[in-house]
Amino acid sequence: MRNRLSLAALTLLPLLASGARAQTELTKADSFLRPVLARASNQSAGWTSVVVKFSGKLDSNQRQQLTALQADTYRNLELIGSAGVRLPTRNLKALAALPFVEHLSADTTVKKSDEFITEHSNAKAVWNDFGYAGWGVNVAVLDSGIKDNHPDMAGGVIANANFNASGNTEDPCGHGTHVAGIIAGFGCASSGPGSFRTFYGVAPGAYLVDVTVLDGKGQGSVTDVIAGIQWVIANKTALNIRILNLSLGHPVGESYKTDPLCQAVEAAWKAGIVVVCAAGNTGRQSDTAQAGQLNEGYGINYGSIQSPGNDPYVITVGAVKNVDGNRANDKLATYSSRGPSRLDFILKPDLVAPGNQVISTLSNTSYLATTYGATNAVKQTEYKTGRDTSSRFYFRLSGTSMAAPVVSGAAAILLEKEPWLTPDTIKARLMLSADKVSDKGGLYTDPCSYGAGMLNIYNAIQSTAVATAPAVSPNLYQDGAGNVYINTSSMLGGTQVIWGVNGVNNLKVVWGNQVIWGTSANILNASQVIWGSAVWSNQVIWGTNTNTVDLSSKAIRGE
Template sequence: MCLWLPTWARRRRSWTGSKIETWNLQHATMGKESSFDSPPRRGRHSAVAASFDVLCYGTISLDNIVHVPAMPTPADAPSATADYYKPGGEALTVGVPLSTWGLDVAVAGNEVGEDSYADFIIGELARYPHVDGRWVARRARARTPFSRIFVTPAGECHTVRYWFDDAAYVKPTAAMVRQARLVTTTASGIDESVGAARLARKAGIPVISADAVAPDHPLVPLSDVLIFRAVALPGHFPETTPHEHARRLRAAGGGVVIVTAGDGPVGALDLEGQWIELALYRMQVIDPIGVESLFRAGILYGWLQRWPLPEIIRFANAAAAIWVDAPTAFKRPPTLAEIEALQVARSSATAPTGRPSANDRSVCPICQHPVDPGLFEKHWRLEAAVVQRLRDAYPAWRRVEGICPSCVRPFVGPRLPAAGPVLEEGHPIYGQAERWVWPTPARLYANPHYTGRGVVICFIDSGFYPHPDLTQPENRILACVDATRTPIIEPADFSVPHGTSWHGLMTSVVAAGNGRLSVGDRRDPSSLLRGLASDARLVLVKVSDPRGRINEVDILRGMLWVLGNHERYGINIINLSVGGDKPGRRRRSALNEAVDEAVRRGIVVVAAAGNTGVADLRPPASARGAITVGGLDDRNVLDRSMHRLYSSNWGLTAEGDGKPEVIAPSIWLAAPVLPGTRIAEQNLLLDRLWRAGDETLPLLLKTAAPVLDFDSALVQAPLEEQRYAVRRKLVENKVISPFYQHVDGTSFAAPIVSSVVAQMLEANPGLTPERVKSLLVQTAERLPNEPAERQGHGVVVPERAVAAALREIHGRLSDEPLSPYHLDGDIHFVYHDPRARSVAVIGDFNDWQPGALEMVECVSGVWRAILPEPTPGEYEYKFLVDRDRWLDDPENGLKRPDGYGGFNSVLLVC
């Protein structure tokens, strides 16, 4: 494919043939390793001096985004769950991203009024030093265009527009246009847009326009690049394809034509008449509002960088993908580094299946040893800190060149957030650069390949909310039941947040959330704040009384509903993070009897022990059949020598059995904030204030101070005092990210164990509740130097529990030692995976070569390998499944970070 040379470069006489040839040669070799971190300086490619890079001409308005659980109907007026304002209109939504990427931008278009809407717009523009708003004209009699956009959890949008039709536009002048290197506008029906394009064409300045679909539109022959949406064709040109219509626009005098097609590939007709198509970067669509403007901004940026056409479209696609994948509230344009990271991560080819030949192997640029393709592709998932250490050690190394696991090993260190100001000394979350907690799967070394698929967990709690972590991209909630009184309401509507909703929201998401609103790296699931059972389905049963209190009779009412309906929904597990109001020992309890009856019917029941730190268990935690869960304080670190007991309850059942059976993390856990509440609004503002620059923070505090309950005098206080107040509020609100806070209590230890049980039942659906409990306690790990009666059998170990569940499928293997074990001078590895087609052991002892130690499937789903005992020492290793998926040994509790976001297992040879 020929490179794309911009028409404006061809037109300008100051460009010589040699310069153009040099530019072509430079960009013909440009690959994904090229950096986007250095935007062009003003006027770098222009023969005429320019005051700014881009003139964005179009609508200037204010958008009000309102989140509602459902659109209003004549019979129902839902309560808004979020409500905020942001600058809108084509001029601003294209100009602001360009300014954040380092370009100087001028915006112009319609007049705005002398009203609060315009005040907000002007105030927001002041936050962007690269945006020149000198031509944003204000007039007393003008009314600022305004849009109110209603958004539902399903992504449905309904827009109401005010005062757009009456807007008066500032007439563009030659003096205005000549100061730009590039002009962009839209075919929005205003004569001034065409006038701006004509002035630009006369001055030899390129024009990039959007939405000029009709070939006879006056913008078509004036545009160097035309961008339109394929969805606009059926209403105007129903018989034509995007490719055919692009050629019609070209025949009408248009330049390059780019066609977007929703979630389909982007098509483009280049100047040589060649039609190309480029696939999108597939991301989860959380909020698509404004994506067309982000895409156009990406095209403008790439044009000014003078990249080839395919490279420009890839950049715009990446920017748009990150935009739609971000949560709505306080959405910001992606940074250049984020765009580059996505492009780099998605540039790798899918690893081939089957055994590669020697010619198929890659070569590590550090050690020059051959690397299996399935392993070589893993370098795209290296942690940022490891990449930086490698660059420091090997300045000539580029990430795109790859690296083998052996060479990564020396550069793996403790996982810490990036450098930055400390929030609170000595605090396990705030005593570091970023507010950060270990995701539960990493915290517990859980097997990432079991996520509760096919398992149904019932939560009985004080209230619930259908959080995006449970309902997007698929709604995994099977039923919502209101058992607060008789008759029980089914189905119930939990979509409106109430004061009782937060507890059940948090417990259900801790167990089964998929991290949808996490701020981690979506290319790496291990970084997301998700539960271990992120594919499980849920039944939610509310049992609090109208005043938000929970008594034993309320829990019993919910349990009896489950006993009558568990077969209808296929309920496998009941999670009870609630407790009764009377001590449970030496008395008959109807609630405990209901728990035991559920166990007899084949349902695993998990109950929280309580948080008062005394020998006092109350129903349902005192039920003999329940798995009662106490608390662990891991101090938000992986070093098990630093772990200690949480102040949870313990005691004996009426039958004399000691409880809890196991303990699980009970503090420093991530849980979602209930949307639509004051604390949710505060946390969004706090996150924005914490990341604000020194110039922006005082401006933001003017509007944020009342919401955050700050003293009004703080707005005039010194900057250090303002930052201190924000820090203290972050700690007070337990903020981790805009949508999550850290929580504590055995209420959250219980759902962690419920999620482990869901993993076990996915691995082996035939397990009985009694066997599940037995395997959990057998595979738990005791805390040294802590009382046995307070911790039961110790900390739950998900990997071992799942491995034991898999072994149960083959009864005769259940007494075999855990992998790896020493026998007669050999090391024996055992792995259970009925879905695997091939498994290999790779590690330090065989230079991480998949062909050196392949496992053999002895019986269905049981894989074995024998390694002659190597010389004494420590060896790190993994299992490579199907030559692509790798994981640490589920049965080996000795782990170390691997530098790729996961862990290696450690083999000790004495």
């Protein structure tokens, strides 16, 4: 395990990170090699195969320089003035630094990053067309820890702090490592000879700050989480923390105006940190499907958003699932929690993102690995030629816990391009650019299920919207006739411009064409379940002093 960083060293990290990212050799590499190149050091193990573009025909001195790096030229590509070269990964930076080397590209037979979270969020298209991958952006992950000696994490976790009473380190649960890989995993363990799939995170150029607030079973107190948030805010400048990911929560037991956890995430938001929260996995009305019911037979459990995702400032994320490999056919996961929020009727989630059966980094001695290895293990032969054994590096998990870090990665990409963006502008751009979608099993767009739509990073990176007012999610209300309306007074300024964004004064721009007032009131099926005080006031609110990650069967195995 790498040594923990001292507090005295923390102030140096932003300078060190920016200096490393500024190295000219990074500009010579394609988006697949950059994560490997950025982390390459004298201690790096293994070999890397690259296509090297030379500035001209090599002379004897230049060939000697390649030999000194143990570079084996296995294929001449004279047609394009290049060669296929295999060399120790530890020498990759030295190769890129050679003045006669113009460019490096990954040499592989696979379609890199052809995976659910990167393909279906359009992250891969952004890498290829714009070159943005979250370089220089630091993301705090408040979870069960990060196994920072994982090959896909080594060098990527820049600081650690532990606020869980158990004192556990190195992620004994496994949840935090999986979340971290979705944000910034750089695919080393699934790259190289024999690999035919590579499991990148959405923003493989980002750095991670590991803040442990949950124990080995994925549980922790609200005070543990708030202590972690306090630490993040206190170290925001020293560590250049721009994003906070919270793939955890508890049932709503009070208004966000008094909920301590909501107040803490608001403080982080107002301190300039983008806060991304999982919506929760309680979107089903029943555990068994029944014919004739919506939501693939499970019924829709409106009002099931968890805290702190019920806070109007934060970005709350629901989960979609892959149906047939075609992004256009992705569907909302039946378990994804629905809005509006309990008690305050905040219109949530804000958007949805890939989150079902996601392959990401594994803490191989963790609770999840040992308890659910039989059902959730990833076979090595799923991504690499060799023995048909369970991978020591990757694992499958499902839920809005997996969707939230996809959006955190998206925020990192936006902040790399424009570091001055505020959390409100990030939220506005992600929501305005989201693809407006309809439930493939129904006839309507349901903002209480899909929010503003499905994350589209390619659209978001091209957005120029600027929020000059808080981009709060509005609340809903019901009139005497049962019609459901958006309370525009909670989000519109005197000029009737949403969130202060010029030119955006139509709610349908954000939430689609069939929004939930007047003519579409019926989309909140059995709306009395949401507004009927007899139902909610009698609900048993368990665990209001505890934050947990969902380790139920639907979240573990997905659908």
